[in-house]
Amino acid sequence: METTALQKPTYEVGARKWLITITVITCAIMELIDTSIVNVATREIAGNLGATIEETAYVISAYAISNIIIIPLTGFLSNIFGRKVYFTASVVLFTIASFLCGASHSIEMLIFWRFVQGIGGGALLATAQTILVETFPPEEIDKANGIFGAGIVMGPTLGPVIGGYLVDNFSWGWIFYVNIPIGIIATFLSWKYIKGTKLPVVGKVDYLGILFLILGIGSLQLVLEEGERKDWFNSNFILISSIIAVLGIAAFIIRELKVKNPVVDLRVLKxxxxxxxxxxxxxxxxxxxxxxxxxxxxxxxxxxxxxxxxxxxxxxxxxxxxxxxxxxxxxxxxxxxxxxxxxxxxxxxxxxxxxxxxxxxxxxxxxxxxxxxxxxxxxxxxxxxxxxxxxxxxxxxxxxxxxxxxxxxxxxxxxxxxxxxxxxxxxxxxxxxxxxxxxxxxxxxxxxxxxxxxxxxxxxxxxxxxxxxxxxxxxxxxxxxxxxxxxxxxxxxxxxxxxxxxxxxxxxxxxxxxxxxxxxxxxxx
The missing domain is CATH 1.20.1250.20 (MFS general substrate transporter like domains)
Structure with missing residues (x-):
């Protein structure tokens, strides 16, 4: 009975509706901007941290890898923790990681915190429109989809522009620090206004499926990001990563098609x-x-x-x-x-x-x-x-x-x-x-x-x-x-x-x- 009550749609009205909209759209655009904002700052980061351009490229790769791993898991994680808790925690994680990225004193530290930032950011993107669907009544959902869709297109486009301006006029750390005030405001608004929708997890958690997803998709993303720089299969690193990707994705597909409660139900592709x-x-x-x-x-x-x-x-x-x-x-x-x-x-x-x-x-x-x-x-x-x-x-x-x-x-x-x-x-x-x-x-x-x-x-x-x-x-x-x-x-x-x-x-x-x-x-x- 409790689940039914939680699933019953109750739409928002007035200022509350638009505060939620602004919060989740801003978070989604912020995460998408960060997919490309570093692209224009690699030389400055390399020079400041004493790294090579090749090492700095992992700053971009780390974010993309964690992004693409976490996105298919967001529905599952939202059900476990509740949408309000999960979204707010993701904003907090993204904001803290942004600060620690800007404050990094070594390339290794920056790569690590970019990976953590991507975990928080991927969740923001994947959860944002779900929250909008719960906020708007069906007859107004076109408004939400229009705003969200514009963010999907504008985010990656604005990244290099904002990044270029900040690097030219301030320093590379500001491409991360700029997220902090937005993140603080978004944390407050999301905790205050987003509903705590939570569904029970039926059956055992598919931890093996999660592991295979991380290995397969993570390795594939690494190959795609680093392949050209490392001359593809002439590199042992790319060769080994490709083997892990193939085996991981194959194991993931087999697992998800057989297990009773898959973390990602691939049967929908039928x-x-x-x-x-x-x-x-x-x-x-x-x-x-x-x-x-x-x-x-x-x-x-x-x-x-x-x-x-x-x-x-x-x-x-x-x-x-x-x-x-x-x-x-x-x-x-x-x-x-x-x-x-x-x-x-x-x-x-x-x-x-x-x-x-x-x-x-x-x-x-x-x-x-x-x-x-x-x-x-x-x-x-x-x-x-x-x-x-x-x-x-x-x-x-x-x-x-x-x-x-x-x-x-x-x-x-x-x-x-x-x-x-x-x-x-x-x-x-x-x-x-x-x-x-x-x-x-x-x-x-x-x-x-x-x-x-x-x-x-x-x-x-x-x-x-x-x-x-x-x-x-x-x-x-x-x-x-x-x-x-x-x-x-x-x-x-x-x-x-x-x-x-x-x-x-x-x-x-x-x-x-x-x-x-x-x-x-x-x-x-």
Whole structure:
């Protein structure tokens, strides 16, 4: 009887409703910002802590690994401790770990506290929308989904912008200290206003499943994060980690399919819509995180933009995404098929990737990038909620929660896989293009000769000797070749993600949605 009473929906009203909304959305955005905020500070951290760039890369990897491990466990842990206690404790853990990250005096200490920070942060992301669903009545859930969806897109995008500003104007420690006042306020508000929903755990806890999940997914994430830096399978570390990942994931799948009370119920993948939605969530994660990876690097490295300029151009498209997510939630409630909306969304994202491939040149300016970014924002606005609606269509009770948890995990995993694939692809294409272009620099090529001797004369006019001028001219031409090769390679990176999304899109037609069926998006958490 107690369980029934606890599960009975009681929605919030007035100021309390919006205080809860602001609290959980802020926490989710804060956690997503921290997935990418360190990317712009690796050199400063390495120099300050006396570490190599390779060692500093583990600061990024540690957070991603703990994030992706904890997300599928959040539903299970919420049931054990209660949502109020678990969410508030996660905010506290994230805030304390943020302080200790900023105060770290060694790279080992920073890596450890980043891992702990990721445990708290992953729980914030996975629990936030569940709390929103309990806060808003069904007729207003589109508002919550729109705000939450905008945070999903804006968080990783804003990370490098905020990180760049803090590092440029303060010090690298402030990329972590900035979380502390927000975390303190969020701790107070979450403990005061979030309900203590708690469900009994039936049967034995699947500790073996948790162990296999940590070993399998954790090792896989480590391989994806470190593979390119360590030359993939030429590294014994990557080889051993890959073996552990394969064995761990295989053991996890077998365990979860056989055990009576699995920590992650993979049986929901027998549902065709869940399977299709899982694949689309993976591709969606690739598109979001790779765009955050490629776009800032391109405009800052090759166009000379600063972090603020880079971020301001993205903001309008992110706001468009948030607006459209609310619109899509309303359309689903009115009976519009999620398949139609997903096709529109992925088509726009594919269009963005292909357009960017052609526009990514050394002479492109803000307006060349603004409209493609708006197309990207439009596409993302038509993906998040409809994919969740398609994936959760027809599910009830615990199956709905399990499928939603899988969706969150796969979106993050898609980002890791996408960045690993794209980074490797861009690096190898750079070598190919550089070799092709360097072959054009020859004494037998009139154009390269003219360019070379023009540079020699320019350097001589600055007072350099003939030998110095020739060396500087050769270096300048080689640098120009490398830059051009890099620009072409990054442009092809955008094209690669477009092709992957294009390959995944036909899976939509395998989903089964009854004509006129109203999809309940209140379970998209």
């Amino acid at each position: 549902n065709r819509n869940v399977l299709v939605g899982a694949a689309l969530s993976l591709a969606f994660g690739m598109a979001i995180y790779v765009s955050v990876f490629l776009y800032p690097v391109f405009v800052q490295a090759f166009l000379g933009w600063n972090a603020t300029r880079t971020g301001l151009l993205i903001l309008p498209s992110s706001f468009l995404t948030g607006i459209l997510m609310g619109v899509n939630a309303t359309l689903l409630q009115k009976g519009v098929s999620p398949k139609t909306l997903v096709i529109i969304g992925f088509t726009a994202v594919i269009g963005y990737e292909f357009i960017t491939y052609f526009l990514a040149t050394p002479t492109s300016g803000e307006w060349d990038w603004f409209w493609p970014q708006m197309i990207r924002g439009f596409g993302f606005g038509f993906i998040f909620v409809p994919v969740a609606g398609l994936m959760l269509s027809g599910l009830k009770g615990d199956n709905l929660a399990q499928a939603s948890g899988l969706s969150n995990m796969l979106r993050l995993l898609g980002g890791a896989i996408g960045i690993a694939i794209t980074n490797t692809y861009v690096t190898r294409r750079f070598a190919v293009h550089r070799a092709d272009l360097i072959g054009n620099i020859s004494m037998y090529n009139p154009e390269s000769n003219e360019r070379f001797y023009g540079l020699v004369r320019a350097f001589q006019s600055q007072g350099k000797s003939l030998q110095e001028a020739q060396q500087m001219a050769a270096g300048a031409m080689e640098g120009a070749v490398s830059t051009q090769a890099a620009i072409i390679s990054y442009a092809e990176g955008f094209l690669l993600i477009g092709i992957i999304c294009l390959a995944v899109l036909p899976l939509v037609f395998f989903a089964k949605i009854k004509k006129g069926e109203i999809v309940d998006v209140s379970g998209t958490h």
